[in-house]
Amino acid sequence: MSQVVGFFIYDEFQTVDLAGPLDAFATVNELLAPREAYKLITLSADVIPVRSESGLKTLADDTIARCDVLDMLVIIGGRGCQKVIHNQSVMAHLQRVAANSKRVVSICTGAFIVAALFPERTLTLSTHWNFTEQLATQFPHVTVESEKLFVQSEEVYSSGGLTAGIDLSLSIIAQDHGAAMAQQVAQYMVMYVRRSGDQRQYSSLLSAQQTLSQRFQGAIDFIQDNIDKPLSVELLAEQASLSPRHFRRIFTDKMGLSPMRFVQHVRLEKAKNLLCTTNLSIAQISVMTGFGSPPLLSRKFTQAYSVNPTQFRENFTLEAK
Structure with a gap:
């Protein structure tokens, strides 16, 4: 009925x-x-x-x-x-x-x-x-x-x-x-990802695109395209054609957090999406998000969300059921 x-x-x-x-x-x-x-x-x-x-x-x-x-x-x-x-x-x-x-x-x-x-x-x-x-x-x-x-x-x-x-x-x-x-x-409906209720209304990437000038767009795109690779302030500064010191100062002033802390936020957001929308293992997700190993992903994830990746996925599955 x-x-x-x-x-x-x-x-x-x-x-x-x-x-x-x-x-x-x-x-x-x-x-x-x-x-x-x-x-x-x-x-x-x-x-x-x-x-x-x-x-x-x-x-x-x-x-x-x-x-x-x-x-x-x-x-x-x-x-x-x-x-x-x-x-x-x-x-x-x-x-x-x-x-x-x-x-x-x-x-x-x-x-x-x-x-x-x-x-x-x-x-x-x-x-x-x-x-x-x-x-x-x-x-x-x-x-x-x-x-x-x-x-x-x-x-x-x-x-x-x-x-x-x-x-x-x-x-x-x-x-x-x-x-x-x-x-x-x-x-x-051609949605990029099905989001859980615990996710924020706006992403770190979107916030950065709204806050930072066009000159920084190359750095933001570089983060998004290379989130699974080792990233450094030097690499990001190069995308914006600035010295690492100048890049770090402007980025931190505009965003309220350092470039590498921002990278971690983006990695964690991607990890949440993958946990909710795929059956990939924690080990696979840790590699795809640039954390490299499950213990590091688990530690950073728990610090940010007060629940480890496995528990987060289980909670999302129970919500869906």
Whole structure:
């Protein structure tokens, strides 16, 4: 029997927050056809088109007032979320539907609406990293995860911004249909990697690309392309056409950590991805990430994440199951 999943949208919703998860669940239906795993519907406050932040007009399948029971209520994020919170009639209907849903899911700033739906509950929520302080201030009863891609708090699931909604959807798909199905969906959607909830919303590489000047881009690309090889400040400085001393000083000033500490962060992020998405041995991963030996990888990994690589992989597998 298929699960009924309702996506609540409103004026100034975020298009990717809807399209990403919607396509992820729809892909399961395609892969299982003719069986329908999820019956997907869109819901809004009125029987009129709503306009997304980017200007896309969408006519929902039904209104939240006419909605009875859902297996999963998915609340999409967007600039218009605050207006929804202050609409007492809409919030009353959302509370009724949420109370009868097996899962309540928020994407990005949809967490603000979810927090308002459960004022008496102590929830742990994730949202877009740019809005975590606002969420914590506006809703003191909520524990906000500022870095995690997604979290689960009993029947309430929440994700960080934009593409993190796809990662959360894949995690739910894994719970319902197994990790292999989630992996198939990720491959079908041409995702580079299926990320676990414990991963940060933004990577070290992305942060470096945003923070450092174009002159350093050669060094960043060199790190990414040679992460399995021995790297030194001298090698990286050469890519930026700077002396090692000058390179180290500017890099540390801009990033808040030394070049070699940054390299270690990138290596650990790649190790986490490989642990989650492959069956490679710890020895193989230690070589591919430049640590060279399992003991060194295990020591650095445990120092960073308070769990060794084997335990991290087991935890991820249990989450998927």
